Amino acid sequence: MAAAAVRLRPGPDAGVGAPGLTRQATTDNVSAAAHPLGWRASGSDGVWSGYRGAQRSQLLARRGLVSNVLKSLSVTAALVLGTLAPVHAAVVVSSKLSSESAMIGEMIRLMLDAAGIETVDRMTLGATPVVRKALLAGEIDIYVEYTGNGGSFFNMASDPAWKDLQKGYELGARLDYQANRIVWLTPANASNAWALAVRKDVARANNLTTMSDFARWVSGGGKVVLACSAEFANAGTLRSLQKTYGFTMRSDQLIVLAGGETSATIGAAAAQTNGANTAMVYGTDGGVVAANLQILEDDKHDQPVYAPVPIIREAALKANPKIAQIVKPLMQSFDRTTLQQLNARVQIDGEATTTVAADYLKSKGFLK
Amino acid sequence: MTSLPRPHVIDRLGVLLSLAGAAALVFLPFVVLKANRIMPGDVRSVSEVLPLWATLSFGVILILVAATAIGIADARVRLVVALAGVAVVALAIAAAGNALTPPGNKVVRVSPGTGFWVLLIALGLMATDAITRLRPGPGMRVLFLVLFAAVAGAALAHGMFDNLSIMREYAVNAGRFAREARQHVFLAVGSLAAAVVVALPVGVLCHRVPRIRAGTLGTLNLIQTIPSIALFGILMVPLGALAAAVPWAAEFGIRGIGTAPAMVALFLYSLLPVVANTVVGLGRVSPATVEAARGMGLTSRQILTDIELILAFPVILTGIRIVLVQNIGLVTVAALIGGGGFGTFVFQGIGQTAIDLVLLGAIPTVALAFSSAVLLDALVDVMNRARQ
Numbered sequence: 164m165a166a167a168a169v170r171l172r173p174g175p176d177a178g179v180g181a182p183g184l185t186r187q188a189t190t191d192n193v194s195a196a197a198h199p200l201g202w203r204a205s206g207s208d209g210v211w212s213g214y215r216g217a218q219r220s221q222l223l224a225r226r227g228l229v230s231n232v233l234k235s236l237s238v239t240a241a242l243v244l245g246t247l248a249p250v251h252a253a254v255v256v257s258s259k260l261s262s263e264s265a266m267i268g269e270m271i272r273l274m275l276d277a278a279g280i281e282t283v284d285r286m287t288l289g290a291t292p293v294v295r296k297a298l299l300a301g302e303i304d305i306y307v308e309y310t311g312n313g314g315s316f317f318n319m320a321s322d323p324a325w326k327d328l329q330k331g332y333e334l335g336a337r338l339d340y341q342a343n344r345i346v347w348l349t350p351a352n353a354s355n356a357w358a359l360a361v362r363k364d365v366a367r368a369n370n371l372t373t374m375s376d377f378a379r380w381v382s383g384g385g386k387v388v389l390a391c392s393a394e395f396a397n398a399g400t401l402r403s404l405q406k407t408y409g410f411t412m413r414s415d416q417l418i419v420l421a422g423g424e425t426s427a428t429i430g431a432a433a434a435q436t437n438g439a440n441t442a443m444v445y446g447t448d449g450g451v452v453a454a455n456l457q458i459l460e461d462d463k464h465d466q467p468v469y470a471p472v473p474i475i476r477e478a479a480l481k482a483n484p485k486i487a488q489i490v491k492p493l494m495q496s497f498d499r500t501t502l503q504q505l506n507a508r509v510q511i512d513g514e515a516t517t518t519v520a521a522d523y524l525k526s527k528g529f530l531k
Numbered sequence: 532m533t534s535l536p537r538p539h540v541i542d543r544l545g546v547l548l549s550l551a552g553a554a555a556l557v558f559l560p561f562v563v564l565k566a567n568r569i570m571p572g573d574v575r576s577v578s579e580v581l582p583l584w585a586t587l588s589f590g591v592i593l594i595l596v597a598a599t600a601i602g603i604a605d606a607r608v609r610l611v612v613a614l615a616g617v618a619v620v621a622l623a624i625a626a627a628g629n630a631l632t633p634p635g636n637k638v639v640r641v642s643p644g645t646g647f648w649v650l651l652i653a654l655g656l657m658a659t660d661a662i663t664r665l666r667p668g669p670g671m672r673v674l675f676l677v678l679f680a681a682v683a684g685a686a687l688a689h690g691m692f693d694n695l696s697i698m699r700e701y702a703v704n705a706g707r708f709a710r711e712a713r714q715h716v717f718l719a720v721g722s723l724a725a726a727v728v729v730a731l732p733v734g735v736l737c738h739r740v741p742r743i744r745a746g747t748l749g750t751l752n753l754i755q756t757i758p759s760i761a762l763f764g765i766l767m768v769p770l771g772a773l774a775a776a777v778p779w780a781a782e783f784g785i786r787g788i789g790t791a792p793a794m795v796a797l798f799l800y801s802l803l804p805v806v807a808n809t810v811v812g813l814g815r816v817s818p819a820t821v822e823a824a825r826g827m828g829l830t831s832r833q834i835l836t837d838i839e840l841i842l843a844f845p846v847i848l849t850g851i852r853i854v855l856v857q858n859i860g861l862v863t864v865a866a867l868i869g870g871g872g873f874g875t876f877v878f879q880g881i882g883q884t885a886i887d888l889v890l891l892g893a894i895p896t897v898a899l900a901f902s903s904a905v906l907l908d909a910l911v912d913v914m915n916r917a918r919q
Contacts, residue, residue, distance in 0.1 A: 260878055260879050260882045261882055261883075262879075262882075262883055285869075287875060287879060288788070288869045289788065289866070289867055289868060289869040290867065290878075293788055293867065293868055293869050294869075296767065296771065296787060296788055297787075297788050297789075297869060300771055300774060300775065300787055300788070302788065302789065424884045426569040426570075426884040427884070430569070430570055430571050433570070434571070450569060453567060453570070454570075509883075510568065510569060510883055510885075511567040511568055511569060511570075511638070512567060512568065512637065512638045513567075513568040513637070513638070513640070513699055513700065513703055513885070514637070514703065515703040515704070
């Protein structure tokens with residue numbers, strides 16, 4: 164179970180040790196949020212050793228003049244640097260590389276723009292560790308994270324809270340605020356976690372909507388052929404599902420694809436390659452719509468929930484408190500089908516994320 | 532150039548390329564039709580896609596190209612015929628794209644198949660082989676490059692390839708493409724410029740003080756062996772800490788992610804070739820020349836700037852050429868740490884399993900590296916000729 168949850172998502176991300184980042188970010192947030200002269204707090208930590216050295220030399224009467232000159236110089240420097248200090252007027256909106264996070268990021272940016280908040284576009288900045296690091300360093304202000312990733316950020320992937328959307332959101336929000344002064348805004352009611360999807364004709368014929376239905380069908384001799392990645396089959400995700408729902412897949416019921424991309428598994432189920440009728444997918448995968456598949460509900464909450472949630476630096480939110488209220492109705496407007504359909508337009512039809520984002524906002528009346 | 536026609540001589544490279552091209556046409560898919568961006572595609576051959584007259588003329592022209600490749604020795608004829616072959620294959624793939632795309636449909640993807648690529652490579656090899664035989668001067672080579680780029684650019688601007696999958700990806704990403712292209716060139720050239728400023732004095736010092744030579748080159752060699760992705764990753768930590776600790780560092784763009792670590796990593800990789808070539812170049816200047824200069828009363832500084840560096844310049848320029856081509860490739864990885872460049876498309880494409888998006892990043896990178904190699908090679912040639 165734990166092994167499956169450790170992965171970051173979505174995409175080929177690697178975990179990053181959170182403690183180091185945390186410390187670094189706190190220092191930065193202090194300086195970012197500080198009063199123009201506030202940098203002197205970090206100066207006394209030894210960065211401006213010239214200044215500290217000056218204080219010490221003050222004890223020596225003969226060097227008093229030198230010390231005063233140095234002191235006034237450093238105060239002048241402080242004033243100059245203070246005016247340069249990162250007081251972002253514009254909100255830097257960013258995203259991970261995946262099309263879903265870029266699309267939601269684009270929507271957030273468009274809505275902030277419409278509300279008269281100046282924004283800077285840093286979309287598709289990098290994989291999860293890079294974007295996360297950029298946020299902690301204050302280089303970006305807001306991006307869309309996934310609730311379940313909190314488990315790997317804070318090294319507590321085995322905590323059962325991540326398997327519940329609300330509990331996982333609350334735990335992640337609390338930890339991230341305490342450690343990094345990062346505020347988690349409203350999450351979407353959808354999970355991008357690994358799931359199983361069956362062909363719609365098979366689902367209809369056998370009355371399958373949940374994983375419990377699926378387990379009953381498989382145990383009762385249902386003709387299932389699952390296309391999945393080696394990681395899914397071996398790293399514990401499938402085993403965990405089998406244990407929770409009480410079913411067993413024989414090896415001849417599995418088609419293990421080397422690459423392990425969901426587009427490949429979905430393609431196999433859609434084309435019924437080697438009789439495949441079930442595919443490993445991500446919850447909000449765009450391919451699910453195109454391939455006429457139906458996702459089976461994880462009704463016993465075996466898998467961690469990966470709900471998209473915009474996260475923002477407290478400093479940026481304080482500068483523009485309206486952001487929380489602007490983002491809320493947008494995130495609440497998403498459910499799994501909506502995101503699948505929007506993702507399909509980007510992933511399958513190849514439309515630009517900007518176009519899809521603007522279309523959606525207009526259709527929902529968020530933009531005129 | 533004065534070779535007489537010798538029809539009975541069979542060109543071995545020509546036979547090989549003709550066989551490869553023929554096999555590609557018969558056994559490999561010329562074009563792949565996908566119902567949408569990520570689904571597996573159906574393969575189509577030329578005859579399935581083009582009307583009969585076009586298929587026949589396509590075949591006849593390629594047979595003539597093959598005959599030229601096998602039986603005609605005149606390099607000028609071979610070059611013209613090979614380029615004609617490239618044009619015909621390009622026209623065929625453009626026509627295939629238009630034929631397979633239902634009007635107004637933006638979802639289906641028509642990609643060039645492996646057959647197309649093998650054919651293109653065979654024709655490209657025939658053309659480059661002909662160019663090599665012609666031994667064109669540096670000016671001529673640059674002219675070839677400019678002409679080729681102009682024709683390719685005009686074809687792309689005209690929109691004849693717009694129904695092909697890569698151009699579909701371009702259309703979606705057109706706004707970002709220019710931005711990433713600028714960033715790519717900025718990172719490659721900027722880090723090179725910074726490296727030259729540092730590496731030249733270091734190289735001169737290594738030449739003058741043999742004691743530090745082995746140590747310096749050894750250290751730079753060591754840096755060169757660090758895998759690029761690891762070096763980018765390693766730099767994120769100290770630069771991030773610097774940005775967090777020193778407020779003005781962040782203001783000047785020194786941060787753990789983005790341009791700064793990419794620039795520093797590329798700078799470090801650029802040092803070795805320039806330093807090493809400076810040392811080698813200076814070492815090749817004959818002691819007699821330096822003696823003569825000294826005899827004429829030139830100061831040590833004048834000898835360095837007016838004699839030694841001038842004579843060593845072609846070798847140093849070769850080092851710069853290596854660095855530029857190497858950097859253009861390496862910048863791709865910078866996308867992983869938020870540095871931007873064409874790598875953004877590559878990694879986004881990998882993430883979305885959209886191979887066309889990967890190509891949208893990869894093909895311009897290759898074209899850029901190739902063009903800069905040709906340009907700097909020509910420059911090195913000009914320098915060498917000027918010296919003789």
